[in-house]
Amino acid sequence: MKKEYQDLTVAEVREFMAKTRENEYQLVDVRFLDEYEEDHLAGAILLPVDEIEERISELSSTKDTIVYCLSGRRSVAASVFIGTHPDFKGKVYNMLGGYLEWDGHYIEDMPNLKVFDMEGSDADLLYQAMNLEKGAHKFYELVLEKFPNAPFTPVMEKLVKAEEAHAHMIYKFWEKLQDNPPSFEIVYEGLPGDILEGGLNFDELAAKLMQEGTECQNVIEMAITIEFSAYDLYRNMAHLYKDTEMEKHFLSLCQSEKEHMRIAADALHHCR
Template identity: 80%
Template sequence: MEKEYQDLTVDEVRDFMSSSREDAYQLVDVRQLEEYEEDHLAGAILLPVGEIEQRASELSSSKDTVVYCLSGKRSVAASVFLANHPEFSGKIYNMLGGYLEWDGHYIEDMPNIKVFDLEGSDADLLYQAMNLEKGAHKFYELVLEHFPDAPFRSVMEQLVKAEEAHAHMIYKFWEKMQPDAPSFQSVYESLDGDILEGGLEFDQLAEQLLNEGTQCQNVIEMAMAIEFSAYDLYRNMAHLYSDSPIEKHFLSLCQSEKEHMRIAAEALNHCR
């Protein structure tokens, strides 16, 4: 299933900008004010990701829009928000790698979310979806453990409560495909929650988050990346199960994950 927006590399963005009339597109920086004031791409409109849905009317709805942030994680969520806006008719482009890539500074060893395989059986796909929810659950609990006094704690508490409920909804469909299926709790406890590329363990992730500089922003960006991964998986699964009873449930999960991205985006305001 095609994305609602298109990813462009930095080089592709440069080509796009050089070949387009200035009045035909808009460049949107979705970082925080202090990041924008430190440096930004010439002509970029500042619209922090946590405010983009409420302030989308400040943008042209007919122009093509190039969205960027620092590393590319926040801009993915912003691209989803704009692409789903009912009044936007222009194309939405997400700049991969963000400002750091544009400026020639590459992020080393940042953990990446797994790309999930959609080629398996129905039961395999549902099992992967439960595993994704378990991984998100583990991540949020890890954050709460390592950042007990963080200003974004209430956000993490809100997110962690949703993951097991989502997994339970998916389990109900998975259970019907299994002879003598074990209980939900038994299945959920057995899941690895291995949602990160490269075999990065969660204690390694915690250490990395603690040593990456602006820990608040890094934590929130990772949460947004996890929620987007779930959104993308459920959107594709809804498409795979179109015109079946399960479709509406995955569309409901899509909406929920998009709301989680919005909650996480708003939490960036606590990172100042």
């Protein structure tokens, strides 16, 4: 299955830029204007992630494109938006670690989501998908608890409802593979929602989020990462179920997760 973009390390980006003619690629900075004005990679075009789809015509549709942000979270969503645009023909590269990695700095941030094991049975994969939705649900509820009156609260409320609805849709596929399956309510209640890796469990994430001074931008970028993880999983599952009815359902879920990434990206302006 062709992916919308390819990840490149900073070293690989440096190598690519060194051996590629300047007129054959474009470098896109998807941060905010003030971040760009403070410092940016030479020759980078500023196109904030929440403006990409309405301003994509400003980019060449045939050149290869390297996308970067501060730490690599926003650029993932931006790479999907560019790579899935029907008019875009060039290759898209996401720079892992972002500008901080380029500049040799490390940011202690919220952890990445766990990598899903695509080698399990159909039922195992569906269970993992439900668990991802549960984890996202828990995270968004936690954000609402921490920021009950934040400008982005309506966005989080919308995402909370969407996650449970997605899990219910996946449950309908999962129950067909079970003998005497329990109800959705019982299954959903029992899901751990352990969406994190790197030794940090959900309780530790909750403690981190409840600390004073947690930045709005970090919270929204984590939401983008959660939605991307679901998007990527459903793309793989659609391929796994190619030419079946389930492929259509997973592609539909995939499209919804892309829309959720867009909603989260739009919410970034509340952090300025």
